[in-house]
Amino acid sequence: xxxxxxxxxxxxxxxxxxxxxxxxxxxxxxxxxxxxxxxxxxxxxxxxxxxxxxxxxxxxxxxxxxxxxxxxxxxxxxxxxxxxxxxxxxxxxxxxxxxxxxxxxxxxxxxxxxxxxxxxxxxxxxxxxxxxxxxxxxxxxxxxxxxxxxxxxxxxxxxxxxxxxxxxxxxxxxxxxxxxxxxxxxxxxxxxxxxxxxxxxxxxxxxxxxxxxxx
Numbered sequence: 001x002x003x004x005x006x007x008x009x010x011x012x013x014x015x016x017x018x019x020x021x022x023x024x025x026x027x028x029x030x031x032x033x034x035x036x037x038x039x040x041x042x043x044x045x046x047x048x049x050x051x052x053x054x055x056x057x058x059x060x061x062x063x064x065x066x067x068x069x070x071x072x073x074x075x076x077x078x079x080x081x082x083x084x085x086x087x088x089x090x091x092x093x094x095x096x097x098x099x100x101x102x103x104x105x106x107x108x109x110x111x112x113x114x115x116x117x118x119x120x121x122x123x124x125x126x127x128x129x130x131x132x133x134x135x136x137x138x139x140x141x142x143x144x145x146x147x148x149x150x151x152x153x154x155x156x157x158x159x160x161x162x163x164x165x166x167x168x169x170x171x172x173x174x175x176x177x178x179x180x181x182x183x184x185x186x187x188x189x190x191x192x193x194x195x196x197x198x199x200x201x202x203x204x205x206x207x208x209x210x211x212x213x214x215x
Contacts, residue, residue: 049112054161055213061154062206068147069195069202075140076195080188085196092193095179095186099197100125105208113167115208116158122201123155124173129194132178136187144191151198 077083100122104114130148135141162168181187 049165050161050212052213054157055209057157058154058209059206059213061150061157062202062209065147065150065154066199066202066206068143068150069199072140072143072147072191072195073199075143076188076192079137079139082188082192085192088189088193091186091189095181095190095193096177097129097179097190097193097197098125100201102201102204102208105204110208113165116162116165116167119205120155120158120162121173122205123151123158124175126194126198126201127151127155128175128178129190129198132181133187133191133194136191137184140191147195 082088100118102115102118102122104111104118127148130144130151133144136144159168159172179190181190
């Protein structure tokens with residue numbers, strides 16, 4: 001005769017066990033099964049929602065804009081000795097040159113819809129800021145125009161992807177108030193600051209896009 005399990009719950013009202021008597025193995029199985037719904041409810045990898053072709057195109061466009069921006073910075077430094085954006089921060093505040101965040105894009109807390117929206121909004125803002133630099137100087141005008149065109153093309157790429165995902169707003173955003181430059185120096189200093197802010201913005205955008213493009 002085998003020994004009976006002495007670990008079963010006590011008998012409750014009416015002679016029925018107050019709780020089911022489960023073997024340790026069955027208890028472990030039920031404990032694991034209770035975790036499965038939590039695992040299935042975890043968010044999908046954001047990269048699965050974005051085509052690889054879109055991500056690679058974005059990375060290419062970022063590199064092109066970074067190259068154009070670096071060329072503009074070099075010309076402003078060589079021609080006008082405006083080489084250090086940190087020396088112009090106070091002027092930037094007085095001129096009202098804004099910056100734009102990418103707070104929805106860090107890989108550890110990525111919110112895909114918010115990230116795409118902030119990326120497009122930032123590009124749209126810098127497009128307007130570059131337009132405000134029109135007339136900076138005849139020598140720099142072609143570089144500024146090319147930079148503005150590349151930023152506009154990148155913004156269009158992001159907007160089209162938002163439309164494909166069904167997360168684009170009903171209406172395209174409208175440009176807010178841009179800084180007013182009242183002198184040639186302010187416009188050139190604005191060029192240094194706008195380009196520096198744009199490069200910082202693109203550095204983070206590139207890091208996020210490269211993360212998403214990983215296989």
